[in-house]
Amino acid sequence: MPESPAPLWEPSEETVRRAHVTAFQEFLTRRTGATFSAYRDLWKWSTKDLDGFWGAVWDFYGLDVLFGPHGRVLAEERMPGSTWFPEVAVNYAEYVVSRGPDQAVAIVGAGEDGRVVELTWRELRGQVASLSAWLRERGVGRGDRVIGYLPNIPEAVVAMLATAAVGAVWASVGQDYAPHAVGDRMGPLGATVLVTADGYRYAGREVDRAGAVREVVGQLPTVTDVLVVGRLGAEQLEVPGTATHDWAEVVAGEVKPSFERVGFDDPLWVLFSSGTTGRPKGLVQSHGGILVEELKLLGLHLDIGPADRLFWFTSPSWVMWNIQASALATGASILCYDGAPAHPDARRLWRLAAEHRVTVFGSSPGYLEASRGTGLEPAAELDLSALRSMACTGAPISPSTHAWAVESSGGLPLYSMSGGTDICSGFCGGVPTVPIWPGELSVRNLGVAMDAWDEQGEPVREQVGELVMTRPLPSMPIRFWDDPAGSRYRESYFETYPGVWRHGDWITITARDSVVIHGRSDATLNRHGIRMGTADIYNAIEHLPEVAESLVLGVEEPDGGYWMPLFVVLADPAASLDEELRDRIRDAIRAHASPRHVPDEIVQVAGIPHTRTGKRLEVPLKRLMQGADPARVVQPAALDDPALLEPFLALARERRGR
Incomplete structure (x- = not known):
């Protein structure tokens, strides 16, 4: 392929010095004596010594302090079906809610109508404790399912964490989904508790979902309890045939926190594929796998830590909602926005980033292209002085839109990421110590043994190939829901190259180890x-x-x-x-x-x-x-x-x- 133009962005010496990934490298040097002259060396080590790398992530982020020494790391390596950290007992929610001081803000909820709510870490811990106690009173425990039909509001994050706290399995979709689409996804789970809201606001109007909630419950015969967040100021929503409860009453009061520790590979949540071509796949991911993967992705690649606030425009239907919620594990705060991205105009999300002192702003190439098309110049029009970086995912970004985002933000880095719901993370993206080239993803992510293969299964460089992963990742699905023999799982990723994950993207890995995404290989x-x-x-x-x-x-x-x-x-x-x-x-x-x-x-x-x-x-x-x-x-x-x-x-x- 032709030579790429000059980098859009290059890190300063100060940026490199202060990066979390630099601190991680220094930690590794003290731990092992190894030194890494460049990111590529660190990546190579991280994919060759999976035990050493993931064990280091465990200790670097203090998981050993809460859950003890990690013991064996990759006890059995095979795809699918690897066994990770078999000697530890963990709880995703226990770690997440422990990460911030009482009075600091953990979650900001911003509504389209201008309403803002803030939840401190103390309030977050209290609400998770109260809701998890309420779930236990209803017999919900390890392996049971709780489902959410909710807007992108702080209550959705609390509900997910409370579900994880009792060892149950969470699944959610946004309230824009029609009832039958909810039934298609949630019906097989056999959940007994539904957490929902009476409606939401979008593009300047109130959307009453009371009728939709009743239809959803009609398709979920196992649901016995419905917990309702009042959003529209109407009377308490009642759902015939169930016990209906008010959110505010359930999370009030003081309850001692209690967490059910489970195996590293125990199920945390079920995420769903898009379902555009048939029955959505229910991707089951684990407590421990998600915890170490998100700490790596958010902490080392997106450089997020306790001083940060992450805002990603997303929905409880999309994997980025789960990733944003997981940013709490780094000690950062998050901003949840319930509303339309371009109401009243394309400045909406940029304005939220400015008003709430966001430090890392995530969106999609489509939103950035729409912003560019309106002639918007964010840094010139808004106070983005708190913003340190941007990220985008969901589709390949064009070189010109990539350049516009960097230039119009005042020279901030925009990390393009490519991954999937399948792994709740990225295969490749950026890191604050490596330059960014237009339309390219700067690096293959740490711990991800990603490559480009030709049809014969041989690695290729500077030419197109299939995106493959040759070694396991902790956040890979532990299974698909309702796939007891594992046949659908194997057919989805492992038929083309046995024992090797084929993701279905068509990519080029350049001579400098950056990645270009060309689109779906089947397209x-x-x-x-x-x-x-x-x-x-x-x-x-x-x-x-x-x-x-x-x-x-x-x-x-x-x-x-x-x-x-x-x-x-x-x-x-x-x-x-x-x-x-x-x-x-x-x-x-x-x-x-x-x-x-x-x-x-x-x-x-x-x-x-x-x-x-x-x-x-x-x-x-x-x-x-x-x-x-x-x-x-x-x-x-x-x-x-x-x-x-x-x-x-x-x-x-x-x-x-x-």
Whole structure:
């Protein structure tokens, strides 16, 4: 691949000196005598000596003080099915709530209506203690399930921690999910307690969810108790057939904290895949695995510690909610925002970051692109003096948007991250001691034996390959829910390369060890034997002001043909796609991507369908165009706007009728 431009950002000597990862390296030198001249050396050691690395994370973050010596680390190495830290008993919540002083703020809740609530560490500990005692009174204990149907509010974090405190298993979705979509995910869990709210506020309006809550409970016959957070000021929500309880009453009072210590690999929570192509996968992750992984990700890579405040725009449906909540484990505070990201305008999230003295701000490439499109200059318009860094994930970021974010924030680093719900973390991202290049992820993350492989299973550099992980990670799913034989788990990651995790992303690892994400490997454009990622096409045309968003498909046809349509959303909804703009789009792709990947057709659409976490619906739409049954390849309830599917369904029907 061509030489990359100069770095967007480089760390100062002071930044390197003060970084938590530098302190970790110094800790390792004192512990082992080893020295590391560069981050790459540290990464290599961390992936070769998994016992040494993860044992050091345990001790560096004081887990030994609370839970004792770690003993054996990786007792059995195999994928899937590794055994981690078999000699310890832990509790995720016990560690998390111990991390801050009584009077310091732990959680800030900001509503779209301007209401702000603050929960101190003492209040957090008290509410977790009260709620966990209430759960025990209802017979909830180790291995039982508690589910949340909640907005992004502090109460959701408290409920998750209280569930973990009693050794039960947490699962949640946001209240924007329709009741049947909640039932699809939560039904198999057999939970007895539902924590919910009567509604939320979004884009300037109140959204009453009382009826939806009743429908949800109707689909969950095992639920006997419903705990309700009053958000809209209405009368207490009652759910027929259950005992309904008021949140404020349950968390009031003084209760002595009590934590059920469990095995390192005991289940902590269930996260769900997007479910766009079928039944969502329930990914079960462990107390200990999540604890050590999030301390590494948030502490060493995002450089978060007790002096920080993390704000990530997210929802209880998305893995970033779990990651943000886990930032409490570093001693940092977090900001939970319940509302629309662009109401009344695209400055909303930036304004929240300024008002609440956020030090680390996380969002998505889509939000950053939208901010850029409005002409926003955050550092010039707002007081971002507290902000130290930014991060984004969810999709590849274009080099130009990456550059805009760094420049318009006053030269702050923007760490692009790539990982997945599957591991509740990142495979690759950034670290404050390594430069950042536009559109690239600076490093492979510590402890992640990540590589790029060709079809023969050989490592490749400076050329595209499959993202694989060759050694286990503590936060990998311990299993899928409702998959007793483990067949669905193995099929999802281990069929292509036995014993090696294939994630399904198409990447390039550069000569300087940075990573470029090209998109999903099953959405790869493979024309005339020449492969290109979908992100390369998007990056080629994103500078055209008339184009707001695009989606490209590479459709293999039964007769051996290959059809490559490009769908575009115009920045002006009233405009029409004319031949002059089509020509400029083709020219941009020829010049900035590849002359062999100029689309066969360019089609104007009103909008691009996304998953609820903002990913373009590339693979399901490709399968639709290949003639697959829509009911088998796409679930409308898993989309941000199901109505946007219709033009694609119509085109697929038209193609089948030819």
